[in-house]
Amino acid sequence: MPSDDRQAATVYIKAIPVITLIGGELPTLRAAKADVNSTVTEVAPTAQTPSTPVERAQYLADRLQTLASTLNPADISVRWDNRRQGFLISWGKEDLIKIDSQAILPDTTANQAEERPADS
Numbered sequence: 001m002p003s004d005d006r007q008a009a010t011v012y013i014k015a016i017p018v019i020t021l022i023g024g025e026l027p028t029l030r031a032a033k034a035d036v037n038s039t040v041t042e043v044a045p046t047a048q049t050p051s052t053p054v055e056r057a058q059y060l061a062d063r064l065q066t067l068a069s070t071l072n073p074a075d076i077s078v079r080w081d082n083r084r085q086g087f088l089i090s091w092g093k094e095d096l097i098k099i100d101s102q103a104i105l106p107d108t109t110a111n112q113a114e115e116r117p118a119d120s
Contacts, residue, residue, distance in 0.1 A: 009053035017106035
């Protein structure tokens with residue numbers, strides 16, 4: 001779960017939260033924490049590299065919408081990628097996103113006991 005001082009954006013599909021993208025500290029909080037003699041420099045994102053959670057969420061939503069017009073939803077998969085050391089969500093042959101500390105399930109908590117499925 002992101003802390004209160006970090007940016008986050010959740011991607012919804014048909015009103016269902018699918019993934020939450022996490023960013024850095026909010027600029028206003030970062031500026032408030034900064035030393036009086038230092039300055040906060042924001043780097044402008046390029047068109048090819050979305051950097052804020054909102055930009056990354058919009059890019060992912062746009063890709064999903066584009067792929068939905070040409071691919072079968074049954075071709076969505078999650079797999080472990082040894083090279084990237086993480087789970088990847090793919091649609092067809094396109095890797096869409098890696099599940100890591102910057103891309104989490106929207107209802108993730110810091111309590112593993114809450115996230116573990118109940119024994120049947």
